[in-house]
Amino acid sequence: MMIEPFLSALPVLERLEAAGYEAYFVGGSVRDYLLKKQISDVDIATSATPVEVKEIFSKTVDIGIEHGTVLVLYNQESYEITTFRTEAEYQDYRRPKEVAFIRNLKDDLKRRDFSMNAIAMDKNGKLIDPFKGQLAIKDKLIQTVGRAEDRFREDALRMMRAVRFVSQLSFSIENDTLTALTNHIDLLENIAVERKKVEFEKLLIGNNRRIALKMILDTNLFLYLPGLNNNKQELEQLQNFQYDSLNKKEMWSLLLFCIDIKEKLIETFLRDWRMPIKEIREIQHTLFFLKKRLQQEWSIYDLYNAGYDNILSAEKLYLVFTRIKESDSIKHWLDLYEQLPIKYLSDMNVTGNDVMEWLNKSGGPWLKDTLLKIERAIVEGKLENNKQKIKEWLMACSPK
Numbered sequence: 042m043m044i045e046p047f048l049s050a051l052p053v054l055e056r057l058e059a060a061g062y063e064a065y066f067v068g069g070s071v072r073d074y075l076l077k078k079q080i081s082d083v084d085i086a087t088s089a090t091p092v093e094v095k096e097i098f099s100k101t102v103d104i105g106i107e108h109g110t111v112l113v114l115y116n117q118e119s120y121e122i123t124t125f126r127t128e129a130e131y132q133d134y135r136r137p138k139e140v141a142f143i144r145n146l147k148d149d150l151k152r153r154d155f156s157m158n159a160i161a162m163d164k165n166g167k168l169i170d171p172f173k174g175q176l177a178i179k180d181k182l183i184q185t186v187g188r189a190e191d192r193f194r195e196d197a198l199r200m201m202r203a204v205r206f207v208s209q210l211s212f213s214i215e216n217d218t219l220t221a222l223t224n225h226i227d228l229l230e231n232i233a234v235e236r237k238k239v240e241f242e243k244l245l246i247g248n249n250r251r252i253a254l255k256m257i258l259d260t261n262l263f264l265y266l267p268g269l270n271n272n273k274q275e276l277e278q279l280q281n282f283q284y285d286s287l288n289k290k291e292m293w294s295l296l297l298f299c300i301d302i303k304e305k306l307i308e309t310f311l312r313d314w315r316m317p318i319k320e321i322r323e324i325q326h327t328l329f330f331l332k333k334r335l336q337q338e339w340s341i342y343d344l345y346n347a348g349y350d351n352i353l354s355a356e357k358l359y360l361v362f363t364r365i366k367e368s369d370s371i372k373h374w375l376d377l378y379e380q381l382p383i384k385y386l387s388d389m390n391v392t393g394n395d396v397m398e399w400l401n402k403s404g405g406p407w408l409k410d411t412l413l414k415i416e417r418a419i420v421e422g423k424l425e426n427n428k429q430k431i432k433e434w435l436m437a438c439s440p441k
């Protein structure tokens with residue numbers, strides 16, 4: 042019995058077949074289906090070349106034509122359709138120098154990374170599994186298709202993918218695969234940070250992240266991670282903490298805190314990981330409030346300045362570092378936050394214009410200070426958020 046999202050994608054396979062080509066579901070979607078996990082993107086492999094695929098479907102996007110991949114938009118969904126291919130020669134272990142399109146499914150499956158990812162499924166739900174991927178899934182094993190060293194030389198990122206899958210799926214790495222991984226980990230030197238980041242972030246939030254993070258140290262993989270290669274001891278400390286419930290931002294904050302990075306170097310560290318500036322700022326804020334929290338309890342004004350997300354993240358991290366298990370402190374602080382008279386500057390019932398008019402002064406740096414003073418007084422409950430009351434308060438404390 043076929044299930045969603047394959048069901049919706051069936052017409053795509055059928056149209057390729059009607060045009061005389063072979064077409065199968067492949068890769069992560071088939072793996073996750075067999076694992077009864079949430080299925081993300083459905084990828085399709087076909088004997089049709091990209092040009093032939095584009096002739097069949099009216100809405101397509103060229104997302105990687107040189108690698109044989111066309112994005113097909115069908116019924117509001119999008120599917121990556123990749124031509125069966127082998128990867129002929131390899132250049133500096135990054136990406137195949139050239140891909141050769143072929144007409145044979147088995148040869149396509151043969152060049153894939155792990156046996157669990159090298160299973161195809163046809164339109165009737167029949168599995169084509171020449172490399173015993175189902176057995177590997179049953180045994181919870183990450184095993185390369187064929188010789189591990191060859192697969193890793195084709196694309197060294199696969200070594201990081203292996204450890205990412207350890208974290209995501211709670212599988213083990215099969216012995217020969219692990220030996221090759223340990224022996225050839227230096228091939229990761231050539232891999233672009235952007236690609237490493239994708240794998241590392243998936244690893245950081247996997248269910249089995251503790252084991253995967255330990256593996257990063259045991260295999261020396263950490264030596265090829267920006268900013269972490271000098272921090273073996275600090276990263277070992279991680280094993281002492283219970284951080285399974287942290288989200289991605291909190292995991293980055295945990296790492297940065299553990300390596301005891303100087304505040305002004307946080308941005309450089311995260312930029313080296315090609316992190317977008319918005320995410321960098323979020324992590325900086327979380328760390329700022331975490332450090333404060335480790336020294337003292339939240340003040341009302343800090344709760345206001347931090348905002349819901351930062352309170353939640355900093356408090357979660359605080360509990361990790363203090364090893365407090367049973368605690369309703371998160372709820373306590375968030376309840377206090379919810380009770381604040383205002384949440385944002387824009388919630389104040391007064392504007393800069395009002396203040397200038399009342400005091401009969403033109404704008405200047407004093408105005409910002411005054412608004413901040415009013416804001417703080419309101420937040421701390423010393424002043425009601427009411428225009429008339431604010432005016433009286435301001436007139437009373439301003440020099441005549």
Ligand SMILES: Nc1ccn([C@@H]2O[C@H](COP(=O)(O)OP(=O)(O)OP(=O)(O)O)[C@@H](O)[C@H]2O)c(=O)n1
Nearest residue numbers: 068069070081152153154155158159196198199
């Ligand atoms: N370095 C790589 C990356 C991918 N693949 C193959 O391409 C498929 C799709 O890759 P991708 O979408 O990156 O990962 P998934 O395995 O689908 O995993 P997920 O969707 O969970 O990220 C993989 O299953 C695998 O067969 C590979 O052989 N080597």
